[in-house]
Amino acid sequence: MCLTCSIVKGAKIPPGGLIYKDNEVVIHHCIDVDVPGYLILSPIRHVTTYQDLTQTEIMTIAMILKEVVAILQQIPDVEKVYILNLAEETSHFHFHIFPRYCWMLDSFNAELFSDGKLDGAKLFSYYRRENKVNKLQDIANLEQTIEFIRNRLNSGG
Numbered sequence: 001m002c003l004t005c006s007i008v009k010g011a012k013i014p015p016g017g018l019i020y021k022d023n024e025v026v027i028h029h030c031i032d033v034d035v036p037g038y039l040i041l042s043p044i045r046h047v048t049t050y051q052d053l054t055q056t057e058i059m060t061i062a063m064i065l066k067e068v069v070a071i072l073q074q075i076p077d078v079e080k081v082y083i084l085n086l087a088e089e090t091s092h093f094h095f096h097i098f099p100r101y102c103w104m105l106d107s108f109n110a111e112l113f114s115d116g117k118l119d120g121a122k123l124f125s126y127y128r129r130e131n132k133v134n135k136l137q138d139i140a141n142l143e144q145t146i147e148f149i150r151n152r153l154n155s156g157g
């Protein structure tokens, strides 16, 4: 069983538990990166590509994405929200919903830039690597952020 299916079935508990679940999709916090509000949105069904999604799943994902991005943008210091689909480590189709905080923009860090311009893909990779943790329960503030997102999401924004 893949990581996402384990989370959907409750065999693995992500930090703070599931943030959102309906008949089509599930949202949970990233399990091993200390970036508050870094979320994973997946269909409940184990499909591996966007083309495998049903029309209902696509509609649900589109609507919930809009909502969750708006919620993340209410978090202080979040300047922008990245949405990515890579599926290199986990085959189960998913979107990374990654808040870019103002503290991430370090103009002296050459690893974040390409040709003098901020490179979002590099920034995402950099902070995924730098903020990777073994024990997520040790992270301060994460629970608070998860509760904030969960409350807003389940009360319609």
Ligand SMILES: [Zn+2]
Pocket: 001, 002, 003, 004, 005, 006, 045, 046, 047, 092
């Ligand atoms: Zn799966």
